[in-house]
Amino acid sequence: MFLMTQQPLSSLAKLRFLAFTLLLVLPCARSLANIKLSHEDAIARYTHKIVTHVTWPDEQDSGTLVIGILSNNATQLESFNNYLHLKQVRNKTLSVEAITSKKIPEGRYALLFVNNESLHRITDKLLNDTKLLIVTDSGTRQDKRITRLAVVNRKIKIHLHRETLVSNGFSISNALLEHTGTKEDLKAQLRAQEKHLNDLMRETQVKEEQLKALNDTLTKTNSTLAKTRSDLQYKSTKLNENQIKLDQLNSKLSLIQSKIAQGQNEVAQLNALIEKKQRELANQRWSMKEKNMEVRKLKAQKTINQEELEKKATLIDSQKATIQYTQDAIRQQRILLLIASFTAVVFLIMAYVLLLLNTIRKKNNSKLARLNANLYELATTDSMTKLFNRRHFIESSENLILQQRRNSARSCVLLMDIDHFKRVNDTYGHAVGDEVIVRVADILIANLRKHDIVGRLGGEEFAMVLWDCSVNAAFTIAQRLRSEVQNSSVNTKHGEVGFTISIGLTEIIPNKDDIDQALLRADSALYAAKSNGRNQVFVSEI
Template sequence: MSVGHGQFINTAQSQRVTSRVRRPSLTSLCACLWMLMSVSAAALPSMTVDDAKARYLIEIAKHVDWPDQSGLGELQVAIVSSRASTRRAFERLGEVSVDGRPLRLQYFASDELDPAAFDLIFLGDRFRSLYSDWFESTSSTLIVVDGNVPREAMMVSMVEVGGQVSLRLNRENLIAHGFSASVALLEFAGTREDLSEELRLKQSRLRLVLDEVAAKERRLGELDRQLAENSTNLESAQAALARGQEELERSRKQLQLLTQEITLASVEVTGYRDQISEQQALFEGKQAELQAKQEQIREREQLILRLESDIESSQAVLDSQLSEIDRQRTMLENKNQTIDAQRESMWLITVIMLIVLVVAFFLLRLNALRTRANLELEKLNSQLYEMATTDSLSGLYNRRQFLRSAEDAFAAYRSVDAPMAMLMMDIDNFKQINDRYGHATGDAVIKAVSDVLSHRLRESDILGRLGGEEFAMMLVRCDQVEALNVGHRLCKDVAGLEIGHSKGAVGVTISIGLATVEAPDQGIEAAMLRADKALYQAKSRGRNQVLSYEPDLGAPLTG
């Protein structure tokens, strides 16, 4: 998708906010992008291509999630370009912020800067060749390149063709550096696979979060019910305990009163007994006078009888008081038993609370184990991807991954008319090596040849093992003459190999068929077929040589 420089709309007009917390729906974003495409050149007559690129850079910054969202400081932006018009275009933007974080723009006309010190770097004109080294040397810096660059180390690039500016991005490289693109940016500049994968990831995460929320809500409801029941039981027990304590205090006061009454009665009884003793002593002392005073003695005997009657009455009262004391003691024992039962209930409530805490601990532990299992699953998925794309013996791309990468390179470089060449390579007499020296030596030969081929590989080239002793190499930005030179060097390097064996050193050579990608080709299959025919002719003409396919002569010719 591309727009002309006269069709760009500024950030104040678009008002698109794409932070992690607030992001518009996919429908509204698509409508916004359609409006971008619909603005005519007459609406903004003074806008240049550099203005469009400057505004695109701001929109890219708004539509990615940065690795560190915790800071509230400035976003450090480096504009690396030798063109004065590029700097003026960014200066015309004025003060710009992304999610409340102001952008601090710094301008450089040379490569003398530390790329890791910036959050966002724009590489223009002659500095675009720095993208590969800076991509490898930084871990959390977003690099936007002005121009077409190879996809392998690309994050985001702006390509101008005929006054039209288009965005291209590599979602895998963005993720590898801690960034994630919004759905709107993927729909605007990514591939259909990028957008589909992003949507699948978000749906999967949403399902997991919804499941966890539902489970935690159910558990929270159970804990709330248990807490309400326990609170009710605790309040009842506390009220009963308070009533028991009040009754116990009243019983203690009654017991004190009864004890005081018993003490007073005992004092009275003691006084009466002392009087009786005095009377008896007087009776014995005056026994001689009893005869004369019989009347007095009878009166005194009656008095004694009355006193004894009073003593018996007091004794009955004392017995009644002792019985009441026994009854109060029985009630006190019953109260103590009630208090003990209430204390046991409190212990039971405490045990229940401990069980609830233990269950909560195990639930948290289970959640931690589930998180660890998810991390291990992601690691296994990464290993499975590597196994699915790499040949285990040679370490090179397998046939399927080579074809996929070659098709991607074909599509990318074909759009800029870059020359491309295909080399089909085969180890000479490999079956005889296996039969004579064994399969272990054959595997060693394949590994050694793979190392030689990889050593000659440029960063933009693609190398893979198609199967057995057959290899393929796609050279981008390489014409027929350069490809022939590469093929000759590969033949020479492989011929210099010596594989050690108990029967003696094993010599190795390869044959190479070469074909360039032609204008009518719709994919790499035609070039591979021509290169394979040239390889067959190289084998037929004696091996250990490079032949280039020449259709006008009707047969491949040697380089």
């Protein structure tokens, strides 16, 4: 089963911080019964715990969480100021305010503490405020919208209704539910978190399919782009050739225009000559015949020259049309060149977007893998001792027994229990008791062989499966563990506290036993060790 917090997946550091906070808060909660606090201090402390483990729906919109105190008890207000005022929770500053006015301001407070004497001032409008968390120390008013701090056997217990808080947008940590909620609340919380994780995994799968489709599109686009670049290079070459031809035509046009100007000059000269000849004809009538012949010749030459000029003008018009056609072709090729350049830029942008999406997918996959590894460790190990928990120890032991049957190996089971552990808790407190459990776990880990399995079955009870080990060798190992535990101690304010363990030993019968049967015989041997004075190893008879 996978577990997730209500924080975004990208904040793995916050998840680790929450787990570390859980390890600190639970031992403190066990030791509260032995710390002499006033009722007001205890109420303030448990209210601080609620603020720490509950996340408000609009918490990100403000840097301050304001806590209103509706109580006439001055000591109560002083306790809240001592334990909550100006404290930091999830980078938010807590601010404690005493409510002295008759009307309670609406929308100002994130949490409202109301003692039993002031509970009558809570209106339905305040109870229906989905962003306000109401806490009271009254045990009389039963309302799903109110979180109660009830005193049971001189201990304070938190009563909250998870379904109502979650429907209003609040988030409750698994640590608080384990400490105060019901099993059904915790199961519902875990199911909701598992569903959220599955949704994220499905979303990641969809993104991967989309990315694959985009990669195929990019491949096709790159092929099209390469073809477009080839066509563009060919057209650019053609454009340069046409430009050279245009320059040559312009040169020919200049030469033809020069010849036309020269011909026009010649025509002007011929006209002047005709006029001169006509004047001479008037003056020299006697030579008119000869001069008329000459005039006819000049007129004939003029006609020939005019026809030649008309032919040249027609040729110039044809060359101008050719030049205009060439210029139109150049303009069209320039437009195609701009379109091809724009297409290339669009393809480059699409390639960059695809690379960016691929990088984001890889980061999300890496974060998801790390989160699954952390969740597997939480599901299979005991949070205090880092040993296998009972369920994972049983599963691993069954697998080891199956392997033993295939290899015809001999194995043994040690069942260990800390002697007089309840007396240690009652005398020195649960914090010292937890330290004793951790010290015993460290000794077991230090003596663990390569293929052995060790786990904490619950409370002060431990179990170890010794792979490929005879009863005599297992007895030697058990005596060494018992001796090392006897020689160890923990430091307390009352001085060093020593402790011992009793051990029940049994051999796993090949092709017959399962782990439960072996543990039952080991438990019988452990009971015999306890009955015979404790701090000793007893071997079960098969």
